Amino acid sequence: MKTRRTPNLLAAVLVVAVAFTSTITRAQDDSLPSWNDGPAKQAIVNFVRTTTETGSANFVPREERIATFDQDGTLWVEHPMYSQVMYCFERVGVLAKEKPELKNVEPFKTVLSGDHEAIAKLTMPDLEKIFAATLTGMSTDKFQVQVKEWLASAKDQRWKKPYNELTYLPMQDVLKYLRANGYKTYIVTGGGQDFVRVYAEQTYGIPPEQVVGTMSGTKYGYDKDGKPILTKEPKILLNDNNAGKPEGIHLMIGRRPHASFGNSPGDQEMLEYTKADDGARLAMLVLHDDAKREYAYGPAQGLPNTKVGTFPQALYDKAQKDGWTVISMKNDWKQVFAFDKN
Amino acid sequence: MKTRRTPNLLAAVLVVAVAFTSTITRAQDDSLPSWNDGPAKQAIVNFVRTTTETGSANFVPREERIATFDQDGTLWVEHPMYSQVMYCFERVGVLAKEKPELKNVEPFKTVLSGDHEAIAKLTMPDLEKIFAATLTGMSTDKFQVQVKEWLASAKDQRWKKPYNELTYLPMQDVLKYLRANGYKTYIVTGGGQDFVRVYAEQTYGIPPEQVVGTMSGTKYGYDKDGKPILTKEPKILLNDNNAGKPEGIHLMIGRRPHASFGNSPGDQEMLEYTKADDGARLAMLVLHDDAKREYAYGPAQGLPNTKVGTFPQALYDKAQKDGWTVISMKNDWKQVFAFDKN
Numbered sequence: 133m134k135t136r137r138t139p140n141l142l143a144a145v146l147v148v149a150v151a152f153t154s155t156i157t158r159a160q161d162d163s164l165p166s167w168n169d170g171p172a173k174q175a176i177v178n179f180v181r182t183t184t185e186t187g188s189a190n191f192v193p194r195e196e197r198i199a200t201f202d203q204d205g206t207l208w209v210e211h212p213m214y215s216q217v218m219y220c221f222e223r224v225g226v227l228a229k230e231k232p233e234l235k236n237v238e239p240f241k242t243v244l245s246g247d248h249e250a251i252a253k254l255t256m257p258d259l260e261k262i263f264a265a266t267l268t269g270m271s272t273d274k275f276q277v278q279v280k281e282w283l284a285s286a287k288d289q290r291w292k293k294p295y296n297e298l299t300y301l302p303m304q305d306v307l308k309y310l311r312a313n314g315y316k317t318y319i320v321t322g323g324g325q326d327f328v329r330v331y332a333e334q335t336y337g338i339p340p341e342q343v344v345g346t347m348s349g350t351k352y353g354y355d356k357d358g359k360p361i362l363t364k365e366p367k368i369l370l371n372d373n374n375a376g377k378p379e380g381i382h383l384m385i386g387r388r389p390h391a392s393f394g395n396s397p398g399d400q401e402m403l404e405y406t407k408a409d410d411g412a413r414l415a416m417l418v419l420h421d422d423a424k425r426e427y428a429y430g431p432a433q434g435l436p437n438t439k440v441g442t443f444p445q446a447l448y449d450k451a452q453k454d455g456w457t458v459i460s461m462k463n464d465w466k467q468v469f470a471f472d473k474n
Numbered sequence: 475m476k477t478r479r480t481p482n483l484l485a486a487v488l489v490v491a492v493a494f495t496s497t498i499t500r501a502q503d504d505s506l507p508s509w510n511d512g513p514a515k516q517a518i519v520n521f522v523r524t525t526t527e528t529g530s531a532n533f534v535p536r537e538e539r540i541a542t543f544d545q546d547g548t549l550w551v552e553h554p555m556y557s558q559v560m561y562c563f564e565r566v567g568v569l570a571k572e573k574p575e576l577k578n579v580e581p582f583k584t585v586l587s588g589d590h591e592a593i594a595k596l597t598m599p600d601l602e603k604i605f606a607a608t609l610t611g612m613s614t615d616k617f618q619v620q621v622k623e624w625l626a627s628a629k630d631q632r633w634k635k636p637y638n639e640l641t642y643l644p645m646q647d648v649l650k651y652l653r654a655n656g657y658k659t660y661i662v663t664g665g666g667q668d669f670v671r672v673y674a675e676q677t678y679g680i681p682p683e684q685v686v687g688t689m690s691g692t693k694y695g696y697d698k699d700g701k702p703i704l705t706k707e708p709k710i711l712l713n714d715n716n717a718g719k720p721e722g723i724h725l726m727i728g729r730r731p732h733a734s735f736g737n738s739p740g741d742q743e744m745l746e747y748t749k750a751d752d753g754a755r756l757a758m759l760v761l762h763d764d765a766k767r768e769y770a771y772g773p774a775q776g777l778p779n780t781k782v783g784t785f786p787q788a789l790y791d792k793a794q795k796d797g798w799t800v801i802s803m804k805n806d807w808k809q810v811f812a813f814d815k816n
Contacts (some may be wrong), residue, residue, distance in 0.1 A: 195681055296580050326728070340727070341658075341729065350725070360720065360743070360746045362745045362747075371692075379692050382614060382692050383667075383758050385683045386671045386682030386685065387682055405694070408701050
């Protein structure tokens with residue numbers, strides 16, 4: 133009896149242990165509940181496991197666990213137009229109330245007309261005038277208040293929701309999953325660094341010091357009461373697009389990321405830079421191929437062309453060649469938005 | 475009997491409670507073991523308590539606990555010359571081995587002569603040539619290797635020790651004490667951001683992404699094997715001195731610090747900016763008044779004048795007027811260096 137009891141006990145312990153292990157494994161897989169099973173989800177899970185499990189040949193020390201995310205089109209909706217551009221256009225209306233003379237001055241007159249066709253024809257110098265008028269000249273504190281006020285009232289036209297509810301639930305899963313595994317998550321966006329910082333903590337759990345964006349200069353000075361203030365200047369220090377993304381990452385972080393996520397050619401250099409060192413590296417691109425739940429645009433894979441967040445076939449081919457993973461919104465995402473009925 | 479027992483028990487409990495509380499208090503005070511008791515130590519302890527104790531009117535949420543430290547003269551020795559300038563001069567010797575023709579070209583010829591008097595007379599354009607030749611033109615990876623190699627062999631002339639052993643033990647105490655209380659510690663230095671990042675983690679426990687310094691541009695490109703690299707360019711994005719310090723803090727952190735430490739007029743705007751908001755704010759300046767254990771220079775308080783890390787009387791007076799605390803190295807620091815016999 134005694135000799136048979138021990139194996140039984142051992143078997144029972146093993147059964148419990150296996151059940152326990154499989155619970156852990158399932159719990160880990162459940163870290164990406166908005167993803168369908170498939171190569172994209174698997175790439176993320178494999179990457180996290182191989183870089184964080186003790187004894188793994190690809191183990192990455194905690195302080196070097198850096199993951200960078202493009203924002204527009206990668207973390208939230210960028211169609212029909214980038215949210216920050218919507219902010220600038222809508223802000224012209226507020227400015228015109230303060231300075232009625234703007235109503236007769238171009239390009240503000242066109243923006244105020246609401247004539248979509250005329251607005252679409254604005255030139256780059258026109259847009260720069262609008263950006264300078266709405267994004268610079270005020271103190272950093274005042275700018276923060278202005279953006280917060282806008283965010284609280286502005287709504288996307290299709291979903292009639294505040295812009296910061298239009299974040300992709302599967303990418304929120306990835307942010308949380310990486311952070312739960314010791315990764316520091318950064319936004320690396322072509323958008324304005326000061327703009328994105330206003331809502332990044334509340335929207336993505338990413339603090340202002342982890343937002344890398346297009347950087348403008350500020351000028352230190354004193355207000356009329358002698359209180360120190362920083363005034364936003366119309367001077368670009370770094371354009372955080374294309375080559376500017378790895379340059380911005382070096383400037384702001386000083387370490388090479390182990391994982392990067394993007395969706396357009398502006399992210400290509402960031403993904404190249406991420407992959408160009410030893411160990412396990414994750415590079416992923418979101419393909420917008422879901423006209424029903426979000427939008428469909430490429431022109432890669434025969435999708436309709438676009439001027440906002442284009443995904444050319446050449447980028448798709450490069451991804452295949454270099455071992456980057458393309459995320460199909462349609463096939464890989466179980467649910468797109470938190471407010472979607474799944 | 476019963477009526478007397480309860481007060482006795484209560485008294486016993488109180489005695490234990492008081493003993494326990496005083497243990498906690500002593501443990502907290504022991505967080506600054508290299509400091510003498512006095513107003514400077516008390517200012518630090520009071521600040522940490524009032525901003526971190528639950529229920530305190532000055533309580534600061536954990537994510538907003540930011541403390542910024544100048545480096546040269548605040549965290550480590552800056553006399554007779556800033557370490558980075560020593561690096562650049564000594565690096566010229568290495569360059570001359572690779573490119574012997576430099577031996578006949580000014581200002582390199584003068585630096586290579588070792589003639590201290592002639593070196594002291596180099597003009598700003600001369601120095602800029604030396605900085606450009608030694609700090610730019612290479613990849614960020616190569617630069618890191620060069621600085622690491624130098625740090626491993628270079629020695630300060632007075633103490634015959636590696637430069638990164640010449641950090642002030644009392645300031646290391648402050649860094650640790652603040653971090654133990656949830657503060658994120660940043661270096662905000664006029665020195666090169668890429669230079670200081672090489673050793674900041676090992677020397678101060680401060681990771682590269684928490685080093686704010688004078689920022690130079692990099693250029694993204696590919697080496698001969700097609701591998702992406704960032705090349706250091708002779709282009710200053712931000713001079714992190716004076717007004718550049720709050721501007722750099724905004725750029726890199728995006729939050730206002732609650733505590734700042736400096737030692738010269740280059741830190742004045744950082745301290746002003748730190749103090750210019752509500753709640754408890756700590757602003758401190760290190761006064762080098764200890765010729766025996768370190769150096770003595772002002773010219774504040776009748777100390778000898780200097781060109782390196784000056785502390786003018788006007789800054790001393792401003793500190794008194796605005797409630798900044800001046801740290802007397804001589805009186806406030808029990809021990810200056812870790813290698814000192816106390």
